[in-house]
Amino acid sequence: MSDHNAAAHDHVEHPTWKQYKWVGFWLLVITAIEVWVYYTPFKESKLFAPTLLLMSAVKFGVVVFYYMHLKYDHPLFKRLFAMGLGIAICTMFALLFLFGALKIGG
Amino acid sequence: MATADTPAGHEGHHEHVHYTSTGLENRKIAIWALIGSECMLFASLISTYLIYKGRSKVGPFPHEWSCKTSNVVGKTAELVAGCAPADVLKPILDIPVTSQSTFVLLMSSLAMVLALAAVENKGHPLPAGAGWWDRCLASSKFWLMATAVMGATFIGYQSYEFTSFVHEGLTIKTNLFGSSFFTLTGFHGAHVSVGVLWLLTLFAIDVKRGLKGKNDVLLVDICALYWHFVDVVWIAIFTLIYLIQ
Numbered sequence: 001m002s003d004h005n006a007a008a009h010d011h012v013e014h015p016t017w018k019q020y021k022w023v024g025f026w027l028l029v030i031t032a033i034e035v036w037v038y039y040t041p042f043k044e045s046k047l048f049a050p051t052l053l054l055m056s057a058v059k060f061g062v063v064v065f066y067y068m069h070l071k072y073d074h075p076l077f078k079r080l081f082a083m084g085l086g087i088a089i090c091t092m093f094a095l096l097f098l099f100g101a102l103k104i105g106g
Numbered sequence: 107m108a109t110a111d112t113p114a115g116h117e118g119h120h121e122h123v124h125y126t127s128t129g130l131e132n133r134k135i136a137i138w139a140l141i142g143s144e145c146m147l148f149a150s151l152i153s154t155y156l157i158y159k160g161r162s163k164v165g166p167f168p169h170e171w172s173c174k175t176s177n178v179v180g181k182t183a184e185l186v187a188g189c190a191p192a193d194v195l196k197p198i199l200d201i202p203v204t205s206q207s208t209f210v211l212l213m214s215s216l217a218m219v220l221a222l223a224a225v226e227n228k229g230h231p232l233p234a235g236a237g238w239w240d241r242c243l244a245s246s247k248f249w250l251m252a253t254a255v256m257g258a259t260f261i262g263y264q265s266y267e268f269t270s271f272v273h274e275g276l277t278i279k280t281n282l283f284g285s286s287f288f289t290l291t292g293f294h295g296a297h298v299s300v301g302v303l304w305l306l307t308l309f310a311i312d313v314k315r316g317l318k319g320k321n322d323v324l325l326v327d328i329c330a331l332y333w334h335f336v337d338v339v340w341i342a343i344f345t346l347i348y349l350i351q
Contacts, residue, residue, distance in 0.1 A: 084142020
């Protein structure tokens with residue numbers, strides 16, 4: 001392995017303590033909103049599930065990009081994770097459609 | 107694959123960081139590959155839960171009230187008003203308790219990144235006049251133990267939840283909901299337990315010889331990646347299983 005590669009690996013920028021703190025704060029805020037929404041009449045709305053899924057996706061992305069440092073790390077790690085996650089999501093939708101838990105147009 | 111060993115950094119403690127030809131550490135590539143495959147495992151478990159949800163013939167149900175004798179199922183208690191009180195099964199999922207355990211797990215992720223930052227910054231002298239909070243932030247032992255304690259607390263919440271479910275009549279054999287729910291959350295709990303043991307091992311190493319240098323940063327980094335993955339899986343489970351009906 002070249003020294004260049006080793007050097008490139010050794011200098012990975014990570015967030016600061018303040019950024020970690022704010023990420024933690026927003027994760028808590030989003031979770032609190034999720035739980036609060038659960039106890040409101042909005043629960044009966046058709047937008048309830050998509051809203052919760054969106055908030056959950058934001059939390060998922062924040063943890064993966066900031067806490068797991070995927071934003072700062074080598075692209076190969078992003079590809080490895082994206083490949084696994086992509087196959088997982090496709091498998092999930094395939095199973096849900098196959099067994100009728102999700103239906104197109106209904 | 108080429109391998110290069112970095113020179114010992116301190117006190118004759120030899121560091122062996124194994125880089126691949128990509129310039130990346132092979133153990134880090136391995137943990138990302140593991141995390142990618144774990145995504146598939148949990149996606150199939152969550153799919154199984156979602157497919158079986160609503161197909162149970164008998165209660166208790168996750169969000170619905172039901173009557174043991176008449177098999178009436180409804181979203182509100184009024185719909186099972188005609189049922190004898192002893193036969194009424196209330197919605198089994200306890201959102202307030204699970205919300206607390208979710209908060210704990212999210213905070214454990216914050217503690218984990220601070221543990222990693224503390225190990226990475228070891229050797230950097232504290233600024234003059236550093237207070238207790240600066241010393242706390244710089245202590246990898248404190249954050250590793252804090253993460254492990256929060257992980258163990260999460261397991262405690264899950265044990266309480268499982269025990270109360272069993273007391274209310276839901277076991278892994280009761281219905282399809284019980285089978286898929288216990289399998290999914292049980293697998294997740296097992297992952298958290300492994301993470302707690304891993305954290306305690308790192309804590310013990312830190313107490314015994316101190317975590318310092320590139321190799322030790324990598325050890326903590328790999329554990330942190332696993333721990334955050336367990337956290338993101340719970341983020342998905344909490345929304346899909348507990349909140350969305």
